Amino acid sequence: MLLTHDRTLVPRGLRLPEGARLPDPGAAVRIDCACFELSHPDGSRERWFLDGPGQDLFVPVRGQQPAAPRPALVMDALPARTRALLGVAPEARLCPDIEARPTFAELELDRLRALLEELTAGLRGLTHGHEVCLEEAVDGLLGLGSGSTPSGDDVLAGAAAAARTLGLPGARRLGEALTDLSPDATTAAGRAMLREAAAGFFVLPLSTLAGAWPAAGRSTIEALIGVGASSGADMLAGFLAQTEALYA
Numbered sequence: 001m002l003l004t005h006d007r008t009l010v011p012r013g014l015r016l017p018e019g020a021r022l023p024d025p026g027a028a029v030r031i032d033c034a035c036f037e038l039s040h041p042d043g044s045r046e047r048w049f050l051d052g053p054g055q056d057l058f059v060p061v062r063g064q065q066p067a068a069p070r071p072a073l074v075m076d077a078l079p080a081r082t083r084a085l086l087g088v089a090p091e092a093r094l095c096p097d098i099e100a101r102p103t104f105a106e107l108e109l110d111r112l113r114a115l116l117e118e119l120t121a122g123l124r125g126l127t128h129g130h131e132v133c134l135e136e137a138v139d140g141l142l143g144l145g146s147g148s149t150p151s152g153d154d155v156l157a158g159a160a161a162a163a164r165t166l167g168l169p170g171a172r173r174l175g176e177a178l179t180d181l182s183p184d185a186t187t188a189a190g191r192a193m194l195r196e197a198a199a200g201f202f203v204l205p206l207s208t209l210a211g212a213w214p215a216a217g218r219s220t221i222e223a224l225i226g227v228g229a230s231s232g233a234d235m236l237a238g239f240l241a242q243t244e245a246l247y248a
Contacts, residue, residue, distance in 0.1 A: 014048075021046065078236070079225055085113050085155070085237035108145060112234075115140045116155055120241045123163065123170050134170065138177040142194075143186035147229065153190035154231045158206065158238025160197040165210035168242060175199075203227060206235050213243065 014036070016022070021040065023029065028039040038046045078086075119137035144152030160178060163171035178198040181191050196202070202210070205224040209216050224232045 016048070020048075078221075079233050081109070081230055081233045082225075082237045082240070084109055085116055085234065086240060087113060087117070108151070112141070112144060112151055112155060115144070115152070116159075116237065116241055119155075119159060119238075123159075123168060123174070123242055134173055135177050138174070139185075142181065143190065147231070148187055148189040149193050149228070149231055150186055150190055151230060151234045153186050153194055154228075154234035155238035157193055157197045157202060158235035158240075159242045160194075160238075161202045161206050161210045161235070162213075162239045162242035164200050165207075166213065166243065203235075205232065206239070209236075209239065 021038075023038045024041055027041075029036055036048055038048070040046065078088075115137050119134065119141065122134040122137055138156065141152035141156050143150050145154075149157075156178060160171075160174055162168065163174050175198040178194040181194060183191070185191065186194070193203075201207075205220070205227055209220050209224050212220055221236070224236050226232055227235065
C-alpha cells in the first residue's frame with residue numbers, strides 16, 4: 001500500500017516522502033526488486049527506491065539519486081585482473097608478449113570479459129526498456145573457471161549485488177536466472193553462493209561495498225579483493241560493470 005508522508009502507519013506500507021506526486025486510482029505500479037515505478041496520466045513515469053531494512057511499521061522510499069561517477073580511488077585500488085575484466089587494462093592480455101601463444105588462463109580471461117560485457121549490455125538494455133536476453137550471458141558465465149566458486153560465478157555474484165542493492169532495472173530478472181540451477185551448471189559451492197545471491201545475501205566484503213557505494217573507501221575495496229585467490233577481484237569486476245550500466 002502506498003502511503004503519503006502523513007498517513008497513519010500501515011504494516012508493509014510504502015511511505016512516500018513529503019511533496020511526492022501521488023498516482024491516480026487504478027494507475028499502474030510496477031515493482032522490481034528494491035524499487036517500484038509509478039505511471040501518471042500525462043504518460044510520465046517516476047521511479048522510487050525502497051530505503052532501509054523494512055523492519056519497521058512502514059518502508060520509507062527515496063527518489064532515484066543522480067548518477068555518481070566511479071570514484072578515482074577505486075580505479076587506483078583495482079588489481080590487474082579486475083582492470084582486465086573491465087576492459088581498462090593497458091594491454092589486451094596479461095602476457096606482455098603479443099606474439100606468444102595465449103595461455104589457457106588468458107583465454108579464460110578473454111571469455112570472462114566478453115561475457116561480462118554481454119551481461120552489462122543486457123542490463124543496460126533493460127534500463128532503457130528494451131527486450132534483451134540476460135540468460136545467455138548468465139549461462140555462459142555459470143561454472144566458467146576453476147576453483148570451488150568458479151570465476152564466472154564470482155562475476156555473477158558481484159553483478160547481482162550491484163543490481164539488487166542499487167535497485168537496477170532487471171535485478172529480479174537476473175535473480176531469477178540464478179535460482180534453481182541444475183546440478184551440472186557449476187560447482188556445489190558455486191550453486192550455493194548464487195542461490196544466496198539471488199535471495200539478496202552476499203559475502204560480507206561484497207555486501208559492505210554495495211552498502212557504501214559510491215563512497216566506498218580503499219579499505220572496503222581491498223577487503224573484497226582479499227576474498228579467495230581471485231574471487232574478490234572477479235566479484236568486484238561484476239559489481240563495477242553493473243553500476244555503470246544504470247547510467248549508460
